[in-house]
Amino acid sequence: ANKSLLVLAGDGIGPEVMGQVRRVVDWMDRRRAVSFDLAEDLVGGAALDAHGVPLSDATLERAKTADAVLLGAVGGPKWDDLPFEKKPERGLLALRKEMELYANLRPAICFEALVEASTLKPEVVSGLDIMIVRELTGGTYFGEPRGIFDLPNGERKGINTQVYTTHEIRRVAAVAFELARKRNNRVCSSEKANVMESGVLWREEVTKLHAETYSDVELSHMYADNCGMQLVRAPKQFDVIVTDNLFGDMLSDVAAMLTGSLGMLPSASLGDPDETGQRQALYEPVHGSAPDIAGENKANPVAALLSFAMCLRYSFDLAEDADLIEEAVKAVLAAGVRTGDILAPGTRAVSTEGMGDALIAE
Amino acid sequence: ANKSLLVLAGDGIGPEVMGQVRRVVDWMDRRRAVSFDLAEDLVGGAALDAHGVPLSDATLERAKTADAVLLGAVGGPKWDDLPFEKKPERGLLALRKEMELYANLRPAICFEALVEASTLKPEVVSGLDIMIVRELTGGTYFGEPRGIFDLPNGERKGINTQVYTTHEIRRVAAVAFELARKRNNRVCSSEKANVMESGVLWREEVTKLHAETYSDVELSHMYADNCGMQLVRAPKQFDVIVTDNLFGDMLSDVAAMLTGSLGMLPSASLGDPDETGQRQALYEPVHGSAPDIAGENKANPVAALLSFAMCLRYSFDLAEDADLIEEAVKAVLAAGVRTGDILAPGTRAVSTEGMGDALIAE
Ligand SMILES: CC(C)[C@H](C(=O)O)[C@@H](O)C(=O)O
Ligand SMILES: CC(C)[C@H](C(=O)O)[C@@H](O)C(=O)O
Numbered sequence: 089a090n091k092s093l094l095v096l097a098g099d100g101i102g103p104e105v106m107g108q109v110r111r112v113v114d115w116m117d118r119r120r121a122v123s124f125d126l127a128e129d130l131v132g133g134a135a136l137d138a139h140g141v142p143l144s145d146a147t148l149e150r151a152k153t154a155d156a157v158l159l160g161a162v163g164g165p166k167w168d169d170l171p172f173e174k175k176p177e178r179g180l181l182a183l184r185k186e187m188e189l190y191a192n193l194r195p196a197i198c199f200e201a202l203v204e205a206s207t208l209k210p211e212v213v214s215g216l217d218i219m220i221v222r223e224l225t226g227g228t229y230f231g232e233p234r235g236i237f238d239l240p241n242g243e244r245k246g247i248n249t250q251v252y253t254t255h256e257i258r259r260v261a262a263v264a265f266e267l268a269r270k271r272n273n274r275v276c277s278s279e280k281a282n283v284m285e286s287g288v289l290w291r292e293e294v295t296k297l298h299a300e301t302y303s304d305v306e307l308s309h310m311y312a313d314n315c316g317m318q319l320v321r322a323p324k325q326f327d328v329i330v331t332d333n334l335f336g337d338m339l340s341d342v343a344a345m346l347t348g349s350l351g352m353l354p355s356a357s358l359g360d361p362d363e364t365g366q367r368q369a370l371y372e373p374v375h376g377s378a379p380d381i382a383g384e385n386k387a388n389p390v391a392a393l394l395s396f397a398m399c400l401r402y403s404f405d406l407a408e409d410a411d412l413i414e415e416a417v418k419a420v421l422a423a424g425v426r427t428g429d430i431l432a433p434g435t436r437a438v439s440t441e442g443m444g445d446a447l448i449a450e
Numbered sequence: 451a452n453k454s455l456l457v458l459a460g461d462g463i464g465p466e467v468m469g470q471v472r473r474v475v476d477w478m479d480r481r482r483a484v485s486f487d488l489a490e491d492l493v494g495g496a497a498l499d500a501h502g503v504p505l506s507d508a509t510l511e512r513a514k515t516a517d518a519v520l521l522g523a524v525g526g527p528k529w530d531d532l533p534f535e536k537k538p539e540r541g542l543l544a545l546r547k548e549m550e551l552y553a554n555l556r557p558a559i560c561f562e563a564l565v566e567a568s569t570l571k572p573e574v575v576s577g578l579d580i581m582i583v584r585e586l587t588g589g590t591y592f593g594e595p596r597g598i599f600d601l602p603n604g605e606r607k608g609i610n611t612q613v614y615t616t617h618e619i620r621r622v623a624a625v626a627f628e629l630a631r632k633r634n635n636r637v638c639s640s641e642k643a644n645v646m647e648s649g650v651l652w653r654e655e656v657t658k659l660h661a662e663t664y665s666d667v668e669l670s671h672m673y674a675d676n677c678g679m680q681l682v683r684a685p686k687q688f689d690v691i692v693t694d695n696l697f698g699d700m701l702s703d704v705a706a707m708l709t710g711s712l713g714m715l716p717s718a719s720l721g722d723p724d725e726t727g728q729r730q731a732l733y734e735p736v737h738g739s740a741p742d743i744a745g746e747n748k749a750n751p752v753a754a755l756l757s758f759a760m761c762l763r764y765s766f767d768l769a770e771d772a773d774l775i776e777e778a779v780k781a782v783l784a785a786g787v788r789t790g791d792i793l794a795p796g797t798r799a800v801s802t803e804g805m806g807d808a809l810i811a812e
Pocket of ligand 1: 177180181337644645675
C-alpha cells in the first residue's frame with residue numbers, strides 16, 4: 089500500500105518550505121520505487137483563523153492515522169496576543185502529546201560547506217555531528233498542577249510542575265541508547281540532579297537501564313548548565329545527548345546555533361512502535377515560522393527537506409532514498425547554491441523555489 | 451566601624467583563590483581608607499567533613515550578621531555519592547535561601563586581552579559586556595511539592611515545582627531595571643511564556659512594573675530557548691538580561707563560556723536593603739571547585755578577586771577601590787601574565803600565588 093503522509097504546513101514560511109517538500113515527494117513518486125498518498129491540513133495560526141482552534145479534532149485524527157506527519161512551522165505576530173490556551177503553539181504541543189511523540193531527535197550537524205557560517209571558530213565546529221534526544225511529552229511542558237492563581241493578598245502566583253516517571257525516562261533513554269549504537273556509541277544524559285529530585289530520578293533510571301540493557305554503550309552524566317557550557321566550549325565531545333523536555337528545548341537550540349545553519353536542521357518526533365513496528369511520527373524543521381520573510385520566496389527549504397529525509401529513514405526504512413536527499417543537499421551546497429540565510433561571498437543566491445530546483449536537478 | 455567580611459572558602463580550589471583575596475584585603479586594610487574585620491568559616495564539603503552538614507546553623511548565623519560573605523566554591527567527587535540532602539551544594543542553596551539573596555548578578559565580560567581565548571570568533575565577542583540578573587531564591591530550585599515518590603505500579607515519580615509570585619518577580623525585575631539605568635538602559639526578560647503559565651505571569655508582571663516605574667528603560671521579551679540561541683548568534687545585542695532561577699542557571703553559564711574566560715568571572719547575590727540601605731550579600735566566582743587542579747597552586751584567582759571588587763562596589767559603595775582592582779586585573783592581563791586556564795602563545799604562565807603577586811604589585 090502507498091505510504092500516507094499528512095502535511096501540516098502551518099504558518100509563516102511553513103507553506104513555502106513545504107511546497108518544496110511536495111515537489112520532492114512528487115519526484116520520488118515518479119522516479120523511485122515508493123508511492124505516497126499526500127494529504128494537507130491546517131495547524132497553528134492557520135487553523136485558528138479557519139476553525140478557531142490551533143488544532144481541530146479532525147486534524148488530530150488524521151495525524152494519528154497517517155503513516156507520518158510533515159509539519160512546517162507554527163506561530164506569528166498576528167496571534168501573539170491571544171490567551172495562552174489559544175496560541176498557535178498549543179496546536180503543536182497537542183500533536184506531540186496526543187500522538188505520544190515522546191522522543192524528539194534533533195541532529196546538530198555542521199555542514200562542511202557552511203563551517204564559516206557559524207559564529208564559532210571553524211576548528212571548534214568543523215565536523216560537528218551531535219544527536220540530541222529530547223523527551224517531548226512530559227516534564228514542565230505538561231505537568232499538573234499548572235496555572236496562574238490569585239493569592240489572598242491580591243498578588244498572583246504562577247505554577248508549573250516538572251514531573252517524570254520511571255517509564256517516561258526509560259523509554260526515551262532507550263531511544264538514545266539505540267541511536268548511539270548506530271553512531272559513536274556514547275550517550276551523555278543531562279539534568280540538574282544537584283538541585284532537582286526529578287533530575288535525581290532521571291539519573292538513577294538512566295543508569296539502571298544502562299546497566300540492564302545497554303552496558304555496551306558509554307554513558308556519562310552532566311548537569312544541564314554545564315552541558316550548555318560544554319556545547320559552547322567543545323561541542324565535538326558529544327555523540328548522543330539525552331535530556332528532558334525543557335532542558336532539551338534549550339540545549340538543542342544552543343546546539344543548533346553552533347552549526348551556523350539553523351535553516352538546515354531537521355527533527356523527528358517519534359512514539360512507540362505498534363505491532364507492525366510502525367511508530368507514530370512527526371517531522372519538522374528546527375527553525376520557526378520566520379514571519380519577517382514569510383511569503384517572500386526567500387526561506388531555506390533544506391531543513392524541511394531533510395526532515396522528510398528523516399521520515400524516509402525512520403518511518404519507512406528507506407535509507408537509500410534518505411541518502412539520496414542528503415547527498416543532493418551536500419552537492420548543492422558544494423556547488424555554492426545558497427538561500428539568503430546561508431549566503432556567503434563567492435556563493436550564488438537563490439530563492440526558496442530556486443533551491444528546490446537545484447535539489448531536484450541533483 | 452570596620453566592615454565585617456565572612457570568608458567561606460569551601461572546597462577544591464576555593465581555599466587557594468580565597469587566599470589571594472585575603473592578601474588583597476590585607477593590602478587594602480593597610481593602604482586604603484577602609485578597614486575590614488575578616489572571619490573564616492566552613493561551607494560545602496569542608497563543612498560536611500567537619501560537622502556532618504554542608505552548612506551549620508552557626509555559620510548561617512554568622513553569614514547573616516556579616517556585612518558581606520565572600521564564597522570560594524563548593525563540591526567535589528569526594529561527596530558526589532551522598533544523598534541529595536547532604537550534598538555540598540545544599541550549603542550554598544541554603545545560604546541563598548536563608549539570606550534571601552534573590553538577585554544574582556552575573557556579568558559576562560569579554561576581556562580585550564583574552565578575546566582569542568573564546569571559542570567564538572573575535573568579532574562576535576570582542577567588547578562583550580552583558581549583565582545577567584538571575585532570580586535566586588524561587589522557582590524550581592525551591593518550589594514545593596518536590597521529591598521522589600513510589601507509585602502503586604512499582605514505578606517511581608520525580609517531582610519539582612516551578613512557582614513564582616508577583617512579589618518575587620517584581621523585586622528581581624526592579625534590580626535589573628535599576629542596573630540597566632546605569633548601563634545601556636536595555637532589559638531583556640526571558641521565560642517560556644509560550645509553554646509555561648509561570649512564564650506568562652513573569653512576562654505580565656515585568657511588563658507592568660516597567661510601565662509603572664521604569665518606562666524610561668527599553669524592555670524586550672525573549673523565549674529562553676531563543677535567548678540561548680541569540681547568546682551564541684549575536685551576544686552583543688544584550689545589555690541586561692533578567693530571568694528566573696533555572697533559566698538563569700543555564701543562560702548565565704552559556705554567556706560565561708562565550709567570554710572564554712570562566713576563571714575571570716565574578717558574581718554577586720543580593721537581598722533587600724535594610725533601614726540603613728545595607729543589603730544581605732554574597733559574592734562568589736562563577737567557576738566551580740575544579741577538583742582536578744585543586745591544591746596545585748594553578749587556579750586563576752581573578753574571578754574571586756573581581757567578586758571582591760563587586761563586594762566593594764555593591765555592599766560598601768567603594769567604587770574607587772573596586773575600580774582599582776578591576777584596573778589592576780586589566781593591567782596584569784595586558785602585561786601578558788596568565789594562569790594556566792588563560793595561557794596563550796606569547797604570554798607568561800604564573801601560579802595562583804604568582805597572579806596574586808602581580809595583582810598586588812599593580
Ligand atoms: C514552539 C514551542 C512551543 C517549541 C517548544 O518550546 O517546544 C519550540 O521551541 C520547539 O523547540 O519545538
Ligand atoms: C552548584 C549549583 C547548585 C549552582 C546552581 O545550580 O545554582 C551552580 O550551578 C550555580 O550556578 O551557582
